[in-house]
Amino acid sequence: MTLTYAQVWWLILGLAALTALIKAAGPVLLGGRALPPPVTRVIVLMAPTLLSALVVTSVLAAGRSWSVGAHTVGVAVAALMLWRRCPLVLSVLVAVLVTAGLRAL
Amino acid sequence: MRAEGGEEQHASFRRGLRLGLPFAAVGFFLSVSFGVLARQAGFSVAQASVTAMIVFAGSAQFAALSVVTAGGGIPAALTAGSLMNARFLAMGIALAPSLPGGPWRRAAQGQTVVDSSWALAHRGDGTFDRWLLFGTTLPQYVAWTLGSVVGAVSGDLLGDTDRLGLDAIYPVFFLSLLIAELRDRVSRRVALAGALVALALVPLAPPGIPILAASAVALVGVVRRAG
Structure with a gap:
């Protein structure tokens, strides 16, 4: 690692802030509106696609190569x-x- | 939106706590491995522990850590972590109609989303049981924080975590969530297609991007079913 002690703190704070923003974005921007049915169907299917992509990349890839x-x-x-x-x-x-x-x- | 009685909320929350326990147990050891790896990379005990406490997003933490361990800088580490987190954008959009209150309250409720709680709170029809979500997340947050402290403190004693096989924890964790999502033929097909897209992109794109690109398969799944 090439980061200094202080830089690691900035990294941690930055990652925490970005994570919080990303998690807040959907609920804040969409308000209490219900989504149109086709969008809901996409979202229902998004969970299996994201999860399976996470699993295969964590098991069969290391960085940018298959392993x-x-x-x-x-x-x-x-x-x-x-x-x-x-x-x-x-x-x-x-x-x-x-x-x-x-x-x- | 359906009306929620106080008793019903309480029951959902308690059911969430129970459902969250096995994930909390697994998350504990996953977080231990994060603490150990972070110490090995040069984080202090406080830094490794605070990361788990305030970031509380496993894949983002591991992604950012692997970038700095490989000699990358802050911008690259933040990008890798955020790309891993991009799925929370999709999850937050899905969850939005199920959350009441003003912008700040909604933003705060959105923070409780983790993969397992989001998947378990999903009623299967596009709506979410938010009290189940809160209940499922709580034990996982406690375990995640404790695990990182244990890992950070004991990191020097454990030595090389690869030897211990701790890197097998994370994929199994997500696999159990995936299996619960494979309700019908369409979801099985998009899961398979998403896996293939992600694998195909591994040599072509930076880590994180293949997973994000795979989510586009969900769009194709819906369009094809409609057509």
Whole structure:
């Protein structure tokens, strides 16, 4: 890291302010108005697209390249468990153990 | 908007607290890993802890941290974090009609959105149960803050977190939310398409952009269904 101690504080404050602004923007700008039905349908579908994009990029990408690692295997095992309705905490625990186990080999 | 009785609000809030607990447990360890990584990058204990307390957005924190760890500056780190946060813009727009009050009150209520609480508070018809949202977020905020303090303080003892497999926590967390969203064929298709778009853009765009671009798939999904 090339940032100074003071610069890290500015980064933290900046990120907090931007996050708060982004989270406030929708509720403030839209007021209490209801959205037209087609917009609502887009929003309903936005959750699965954003979530699946987050998952695949966190498992199959490192920076700007595709990558597969021990955590890819760990997450895949947890995915199967979640699909079979195992509890979240148990699935996460198995994912961590499989990942750590593979890295220890 | 439906009228809310005080008792109904209370029940929603308590149900949210219960629903939020497993996410809080997972979030705790995720935040521990953030604290450790932030210390390794050169943050002080106070800096690592305050980040979790006042930013309270996991993907943005990890994105900004990875930029500065790689030697990037403040503008690049803020951009990466904000791009990760861009999904909250979409979530906030969706949530807006379900929030009462003036601009300040609405802005304050909007701060309680995190991925899991937003997804769980969604009634499946485009409206949201805001008390369920608040309830689900509260234990996660407490756990997130505690986790970062524990991680920041114990970071030097734990050493290399890669060895511990903590980086597997974050994807599983989002995966569990995704599975709950795959209600019908259309949502499964857009989820698959979003994943492919994001992966295809990984080598072409800076981190954060592929995820944002994937959300455009939701538009295509609706247009195709209408046509």
